[in-house]
Amino acid sequence: MRLVYIWIESYNWIYRSGYMLTSAFRLESNGNELRFYKSSGLDPMLYGRDISVTAIVGNNGVGKSTLLDAIRIMLFDRGARKKIKGFLVFEDRGRLY
Numbered sequence: 001m002r003l004v005y006i007w008i009e010s011y012n013w014i015y016r017s018g019y020m021l022t023s024a025f026r027l028e029s030n031g032n033e034l035r036f037y038k039s040s041g042l043d044p045m046l047y048g049r050d051i052s053v054t055a056i057v058g059n060n061g062v063g064k065s066t067l068l069d070a071i072r073i074m075l076f077d078r079g080a081r082k083k084i085k086g087f088l089v090f091e092d093r094g095r096l097y
Contacts, residue, residue, distance in 0.1 A: 001092045003071070004036065009085035011070045014063055021054050024091075036089070036096055 004025055007018045020027055026039045056064050073080045074088055090097055 001090055003075075003088060003090050004096065005034070005089040006067075006071060006074070007086045007088075008067075008070055011084040011086065012063075012066050014066055014070065019067065022091075023054070034089075 002024070003021045005018060005020055005027065008014045009016060018027075018029075024039055025036045028035045028037070056067060058064055070084055070086070071088075073084055074086070
């Protein structure tokens, strides 16, 4: 299973923000729907096959830890999920959910 995208409507200081979490897909949106397309990803000549690299970078205080906390809650903490409005898109065996 691979996490592809996260949309956070509201959680702490994050509002109406989406994050692509893999280079294996590209995203197109018309405002009402999301469409994911397979991407060539990273160049296999440089990095080898089946490697996906994602980094979360930014200045202090911009929300990197908050984003990681939201992902953790959405995936693993059922009791705290009601604090977050949003959704995840993940890939499993070639299908998006």
